[in-house]
Amino acid sequence: MIWSSHSHLTFRNKNDAVSNKTSLAAPLSLPALSSIAFKGFSSSITQPNQNKIDMARISCDFRFLLIPAAFMFIYIQMRLFQTQSQYADRLGSAIESENHCTSQMRGLIDEVSIKQSRIVALEDMKNRQDQELVQLKDLIQTFERKGIAKLTEGGQMPVAAVVIMACSRADYLERTVKSVLKYQSLVASKYPLFISQDGSDQGVKSKALSYNQLTYMQHLDFEPVITERPGELIAYYKIARHYKWALDQLFYKHKFSRVIILEDDMEIAPDFFDYFEAAASLMNRDKTIMAASSWNDNGQKQFVHDPYALYRSDFFPGLGWMLKRSTWDELSPKWPKAYWDDWLRLKENHKGRQFIRPEVCRTYNFGEHGSSLGQFYSQYLEPIKLNDVKVDWKAKDLGYLTEGNYTKYFSGLVRQARPIQGSDLVLKAQNIESDILIRYKDQAEFERIAGEFGIFEEWKDGVPRTAYKGVVVFRIQTTRRVFLVGPDSIMQLGIRDL
Numbered sequence: 001m002i003w004s005s006h007s008h009l010t011f012r013n014k015n016d017a018v019s020n021k022t023s024l025a026a027p028l029s030l031p032a033l034s035s036i037a038f039k040g041f042s043s044s045i046t047q048p049n050q051n052k053i054d055m056a057r058i059s060c061d062f063r064f065l066l067i068p069a070a071f072m073f074i075y076i077q078m079r080l081f082q083t084q085s086q087y088a089d090r091l092g093s094a095i096e097s098e099n100h101c102t103s104q105m106r107g108l109i110d111e112v113s114i115k116q117s118r119i120v121a122l123e124d125m126k127n128r129q130d131q132e133l134v135q136l137k138d139l140i141q142t143f144e145r146k147g148i149a150k151l152t153e154g155g156q157m158p159v160a161a162v163v164i165m166a167c168s169r170a171d172y173l174e175r176t177v178k179s180v181l182k183y184q185s186l187v188a189s190k191y192p193l194f195i196s197q198d199g200s201d202q203g204v205k206s207k208a209l210s211y212n213q214l215t216y217m218q219h220l221d222f223e224p225v226i227t228e229r230p231g232e233l234i235a236y237y238k239i240a241r242h243y244k245w246a247l248d249q250l251f252y253k254h255k256f257s258r259v260i261i262l263e264d265d266m267e268i269a270p271d272f273f274d275y276f277e278a279a280a281s282l283m284n285r286d287k288t289i290m291a292a293s294s295w296n297d298n299g300q301k302q303f304v305h306d307p308y309a310l311y312r313s314d315f316f317p318g319l320g321w322m323l324k325r326s327t328w329d330e331l332s333p334k335w336p337k338a339y340w341d342d343w344l345r346l347k348e349n350h351k352g353r354q355f356i357r358p359e360v361c362r363t364y365n366f367g368e369h370g371s372s373l374g375q376f377y378s379q380y381l382e383p384i385k386l387n388d389v390k391v392d393w394k395a396k397d398l399g400y401l402t403e404g405n406y407t408k409y410f411s412g413l414v415r416q417a418r419p420i421q422g423s424d425l426v427l428k429a430q431n432i433e434s435d436i437l438i439r440y441k442d443q444a445e446f447e448r449i450a451g452e453f454g455i456f457e458e459w460k461d462g463v464p465r466t467a468y469k470g471v472v473v474f475r476i477q478t479t480r481r482v483f484l485v486g487p488d489s490i491m492q493l494g495i496r497d498l
């Protein structure tokens with residue numbers, strides 16, 4: 001073959017060259033040649049072994065590296081497995097929570113849907129009730145017009161409307177209405193009778209509607225009550241609202257010129273209506289009389305005697321009283337949120353005007369249970385004497401009660417009284433056969449003396465109960481008067497010789 005021949009040829013030429021170089025040098029001996037041959041052989045043998053050794057070393061180094069790498073790989077796999085397990089647990093918990101939340105959400109959605117349905121139903125009910133309320137109001141107004149027309153038929157102008165203020169005491173209301181109708185039936189055209197109910201107590205409403213002789217009014221107040229001071233009774237706020245509403249109705253809607261206000265726990269005296277007719281005539285003559293009352297705070301049996309005696313007072317008595325429309329025009333816009341009776345006793349509201357009151361009460365209050373929680377009932381209300389004498393008030397001249405005459409009349413009574421002082425005032429007064437005059441220097445001393453005799457000790461805005469120009473008068477041992485006289489009373493009465 002060409003390649004083979006050429007190869008051999010080349011080899012020979014190389015050997016020839018070596019031979020020629022050797023021959024050109026010094027001649028070599030056999031040992032030298034042997035040494036050279038051995039080195040060449042040795043060199044050819046040593047080189048591959050060294051490579052193998054190096055490769056073995058490298059292989060051994062890799063083996064040592066593989067061991068920690070294997071441990072690291074195993075550790076990483078274990079950590080990955082642990083992490084995957086943790087994430088799997090968390091994922092499972094998250095899925096479970098999501099399912100729970102989804103279940104709760106569905107429950108809430110169902111509950112909201114149910115409540116929305118209820119709200120819609122309640123709104124429909126409210127709309128129907130509003131429509132019924134409008135119809136009932138129209139019906140009540142129709143009944144009121146017919147009732148008032150019937151009560152005032154004959155063309156006679158009423159002296160005053162009489163309103164009984166009621167709330168939730170049906171048994172009390174029945175007792176009051178029976179007492180009023182006993183005497184009102186004879187003068188019904190002069191005194192149209194109303195019941196004004198605050199709230200929706202069904203027993204009171206049924207009882208009121210059972211009477212054909214009167215007109216029923218209902219005050220429905222859904223506005224929440226916010227008291228001005230903590231611990232106050234809400235009842236006093238509701239009562240004030242009711243009074244304003246009822247008086248507005250009677251004065252402005254029904255156009256009465258006067259209104260007599262009673263409460264659902266009162267009985268009246270036989271001459272109740274004649275007394276107020278005389279008082280109405282007196283109020284027309286004297287603009288300084290703010291109202292007339294049938295009540296005396298010190299009207300207990302042991303402190304009264306004369307059923308004909310009337311007095312002026314700077315202290316509003318209440319409990320069965322008559323008011324004019326012109327006075328209500330002034331009071332209605334500023335009517336208080338609560339405690340209306342004490343509000344009327346403030347000087348800024350009565351403005352120096354006074355009140356007519358009897359010595360013997362023309363009303364009796366039997367309301368042991370009410371908004372005042374029976375306060376003072378056994379001491380001051382239960383022993384009240386209700387007048388049982390039929391007084392002919394039309395035949396009485398009441399001119400002495402007008403402003404121009406009364407100060408002179410009353411100062412004459414005070415001037416005739418015998419002064420006493422010191423201790424044991426009650427004992428001294430009982431042993432004197434004439435009217436008694438006792439002076440007090442301030443409120444504390446008045447309260448001490450009043451406590452000894454057993455009369456009301458209370459003051460309002462500087463005025464004792466029942467007082468006229470600081471003088472409180474009551475009876476002792478039936479006929480004799482006791483005058484408790486304030487530090488400025490003598491001067492206000494114009495008395496110079498005491």
